[in-house]
Each structure stands twice: as structure tokens, then as C-alpha cells.
Amino acid sequence: MKLKDQFRFVRQNMKKNKTRLFMTILATAMGCAFLIVLASVGFGLHKTIIKGMTEDRAVTEIEVPGKEENGTFLPLTDKDIKYFESIDNVKAVTRRQVLMQQGNYEIDNYQTSAETIVTHVPSEVKAGFELSKGRLPEADNEIVVGYDFVESLANKDAKQEELYDETGKVKEEFRYTKDLVGKQLNLTVIQYVDGQEQKKVIPLTVVGIGKKPGREWMIDQNVFISEKTLSEIEEFTGTPRGMIKSQGEEESPEVDSQSYDYVKIYAVNLEAVQAITDSLKQENYPTYSVVSEMEEVNKVFTVIKAGLIFVGTIAILIASIGIYNTMTMAVTERAPDIGIMKAIGANPGTIKRIFLLESSYIGIAGAFIGTIVSYGLSYIVNYLLPIIISSSFGQELPEGLMFSYIPVTLPLICVIICYAVTILSGYRPAQRATRVDVLKALRREV
Incomplete structure (x- = not known):
């Protein structure tokens, strides 16, 4: 049949x-x-x-917090950055140094505090850093602020209990509403000498505003300053990264001014992330990436x-x-x-x-x-x-x-x-x- x-x-x-x-x-x-x-x-x-x-977060991003050597954890320096950039399929290596005191910023009758960062701008651009308005800094006194920075500028005369809404943001009637690009911000840093607080005001010009974060709940209020400005702060405080000495403290805290607080490596594509991570682990660099988390x-x-x-x-x-x-x-x-x-x-x-x-x-x-x-x-x-x-x-x-x-x-x-x-x-x-x-x-x- x-x-x-x-x-x-x-x-x-x-x-x-x-x-x-x-x-x-x-x-x-x-x-x-x-x-x-x-x-x-x-x-x-x-x-x-x-x-x-x-x-x-970027799927091609690899965070490197430091290097393990002889049982100790070392911060990353320019030597490490050069090695990272030499690895195959690495698109960019961003490195950031954070001011070790809260930066206080003022314009007209408005003020706020924000995390102040020194970064390598060309690497940030390669990694995908974009602006929503303005341009990148060209002079030492020029800065870029985060997308949400302007919304944190609050009127000095407002009462503290009336200043914020139920979400923790500054109420619209107390916010700075003008365009911030091209305006001068005054950065105030402090130090203690013989128990007395001393202040230094550094004028900075806003030339760009960062791109809006990809997620609604993310907030970007960072301020990006130049290495020259950071050196000026360190000269005033006498400490690395502008760290504030405690009262009665004679020696400055141990912080390597040539090291970086945050280093991120960006691969050319998702497929290259694992190979780069394996290379770093062989050289005793602990890593963290979306790929490892996804695994x-x-x-x-x-x-x-x-x-x-x-x-x-x-x-x-x-x-x-x-x-x-x-x-x-x-x-x-x-x-x-x-x-x-x-x-x-x-x-x-x-x-x-x-x-x-x-x-x-x-x-x-x-x-x-x-x-x-x-x-x-x-x-x-x-x-x-x-x-x-x-x-x-x-x-x-x-x-x-x-x-x-x-x-x-x-x-x-x-x-x-x-x-x-x-x-x-x-x-x-x-x-x-x-x-x-x-x-x-x-x-x-x-």
C-alpha cells in the first residue's frame, strides 16, 4: 500500500x-x-x-573598580588606562575623578549642591556622551551640567518646609527657570584652618547641558569641571580632590590624586564584551558588566x-x-x-x-x-x-x-x-x- x-x-x-x-x-x-x-x-x-x-545602562559597558595585586586592591591610574585602550575591540575608556566635598553652586538668588566630576571629555564622547543643549567645554573655566541640574536650583529665600513637593523635587515656583547655557555659576568650596571655616568662590561658565537620561526615574545633576579647576581647588584645600580635613587633623587623608574613582570600558559591540572581560580577569582586574549580570x-x-x-x-x-x-x-x-x-x-x-x-x-x-x-x-x-x-x-x-x-x-x-x-x-x-x-x-x- x-x-x-x-x-x-x-x-x-x-x-x-x-x-x-x-x-x-x-x-x-x-x-x-x-x-x-x-x-x-x-x-x-x-x-x-x-x-x-x-x-x-549600556550593554557594552564594563566597570573596572581597581586591580588586585599581592592581596591588595589598587586604584587605577593612567598606566592601567593605556593598557585598557590597547585591548582589542575596546571603543573607549572613560575615567572620572570626584571632588571629595559637596560642590555648592549659586546663580543670582538660587543655589544647589551637586556631585562635581573631572572627566576625560574625548573618551566620554566616544562612549556616547551627548548634550541636549550647548557645546562641550573648550576653556578651563567652562563646565557641562547634567540634564536635571537646573531643576535643583532653588530660591534661597524659600522656607525649607515649603521648598520641595511630595516627590522630593523643588517646587516649580521656587526653581530657576531661565536658560542656563552661557550663564555664570559660582562654585564654593571650603576648608578648615585652626577650626575656622574658609571659603573659596570659583566662577564657572555653563556651556552645555547633558542629554536626558533614558529612564524616567533616573536623575542627572552632575557637574563636569576641568582638571585646571580641580587643581585650583586642591591648591586651596591642600588636600587631594579637595578633601576636607577634620578639625585637629594634621596630615591629609591618603588619596592618590593621580588615580581614578570610576573607570568604564566600552566595547565595540556586545559580542566583544566577554572577550574583553576575560582578558581583564587574566590580569587581575575585577570587572562588572551587564553581560555577567545577564548570565x-x-x-x-x-x-x-x-x-x-x-x-x-x-x-x-x-x-x-x-x-x-x-x-x-x-x-x-x-x-x-x-x-x-x-x-x-x-x-x-x-x-x-x-x-x-x-x-x-x-x-x-x-x-x-x-x-x-x-x-x-x-x-x-x-x-x-x-x-x-x-x-x-x-x-x-x-x-x-x-x-x-x-x-x-x-x-x-x-x-x-x-x-x-x-x-x-x-x-x-x-x-x-x-x-x-x-x-x-x-x-x-x-
Whole structure:
């Protein structure tokens, strides 16, 4: 019997018991839909976390806090920077030094305090630093401020208890509302001499404002000054980075003025991050990057997704009982047909294949229908669940949270599992069909 004839024979026989066939396919489809939707929760949460991690920071960024040498942790210097820049596929190496006292800034009748940083501007530009307004500094007394810096400038005459709103920001009526580019800010730094506070005012000109942070909750109020300005501060305080001596302290704290507080390496692409990280670890540089964090997250979610798929497979195994029952009844009902086939010379392999084809049809049809249903359920879950949680518990969920996500691989996994289970379910009835006695079959005595 040709394969085409076998398929026609299967279709003809399946039409005889449409109700039973429909219920068996329905049970299989429900099992497949349960597997896909259940596992999609793991895939959805995984995708949401990875998306949040990659949006919050550059995926090609590698943080290097220092170097381990002979059991000690050393700060990074220009020598280390040169080595980092020599590594293959390194796009840029940014390095920052932080003023070791809070910088106090004033303009007109407004004031604020902000973290003051010295950085290597060309490296920052290579790494992707952008401005929303103005230009980069060219003179020693020119500075760039963060996007949110102007909103932190508050009127000096405002009462402290009236100054901030419920979110902790300066109220609009007390903010500096003019364009800051081209204006002069006065930076005030302090030191203590014989227990007496002394101040130094350094005039600085704002020439640029940083780009708005990528996330709504991120705040950038930093101020970027030149190395010349930092040297002027150090000359006044007599300490590295403008650190303030405690009263009665004779020696300045041990801080290497030539070292860097923050060093970040930027790879040319995501694929190069791991190779750069491996090179750094060989030279005893501890590193931290999104890639290493994602590896840990991926390990955890791989276990979670495998567990969910395993639980979902149980539903398909339950549906396989119905397939086994359907195929067993099919063998019983078609005993005369099997007897005739054997009488005219059909070999046992052909008979077995016919019943396996029928069970495979049930499994594939169920998997196909279950996949379509699961996509619909996934859409409904992502749309309705945030509304239900918000209305029931009064909690606003994070933006972009995805409860259910179905990648292409998940339906494929489901089809493979379903096909394997249905073949196993139909194998024993198919084996039984090959052992039907011809004479008894023709007398309908199976």
C-alpha cells in the first residue's frame, strides 16, 4: 500500500467517529495550550528583566573598580588606562575623578549642591556622551551640567518646609527657570584652618547641558569641571580632590590624586564584551558588566522555564490517556478491515504505520490548535492582568512589564513533546493491530 493510500485510509476511518476524534484533539489542544501559556510566564518575566537591564545602562559597558595585586586592591591610574585602550575591540575608556566635598553652586538668588566630576571629555564622547543643549567645554573655566541640574536650583529665600513637593523635587515656583547655557555659576568650596571655616568662590561658565537620561526615574545633576579647576581647588584645600580635613587633623587623608574613582570600558559591540572581560580577569582586574549580570539571570530563568515546561508536559501526558483510549477503540472497531488487509497481503509494518499516522494526526492537530489558542490567551493575559491588579490592589505595575511572552522556540518545543507523547500513546494499540488474527477479525471476534 502506497503512503498516499495510507493517508486516504486514515482520513476515511477518522471521519467515522468525528465526535470522539474532536474530543481527543480538544484534550490534546488544551494540554498544549496549558504548556505554552504556563511556560510563557517564565519567558515573559525573563524578557522583561533583560529589557530593563539593557535599557538602564549600556550593554557594552564594563566597570573596572581597581586591580588586585599581592592581596591588595589598587586604584587605577593612567598606566592601567593605556593598557585598557590597547585591548582589542575596546571603543573607549572613560575615567572620572570626584571632588571629595559637596560642590555648592549659586546663580543670582538660587543655589544647589551637586556631585562635581573631572572627566576625560574625548573618551566620554566616544562612549556616547551627548548634550541636549550647548557645546562641550573648550576653556578651563567652562563646565557641562547634567540634564536635571537646573531643576535643583532653588530660591534661597524659600522656607525649607515649603521648598520641595511630595516627590522630593523643588517646587516649580521656587526653581530657576531661565536658560542656563552661557550663564555664570559660582562654585564654593571650603576648608578648615585652626577650626575656622574658609571659603573659596570659583566662577564657572555653563556651556552645555547633558542629554536626558533614558529612564524616567533616573536623575542627572552632575557637574563636569576641568582638571585646571580641580587643581585650583586642591591648591586651596591642600588636600587631594579637595578633601576636607577634620578639625585637629594634621596630615591629609591618603588619596592618590593621580588615580581614578570610576573607570568604564566600552566595547565595540556586545559580542566583544566577554572577550574583553576575560582578558581583564587574566590580569587581575575585577570587572562588572551587564553581560555577567545577564548570565546569572539567564541561569536562574533557564531552570524556571525548564520547570514550567516540565509541569506543562504533565497536561499533555494526561491528554495522551485519551489518545491511547481512542486508538485502542479504533483497533477494536476496525478489526474486520485489519483482517481484510492482512488477508490480501498487507505486512504488519504497514498496518502499524496506519495507526501511528492517525495518532500523529491527533497530536499535530492538537498542538496546532493549542498554539493558536495560547497566543490568544497570552495577549489577553498581558492586556487584562495589569488592569485587574491595578483595580484590585491599587498598585501600578512597572512600565513594559510582560507577563506572558511566546518565542518561536516554545511552540516548537510543544510540538516535539506532543508528537513524541502521541506516538508513544498510539504505539501499543498499533502493535496490537498487527497481532489481530485474520479469521477472528473476519468473524468480528477480536
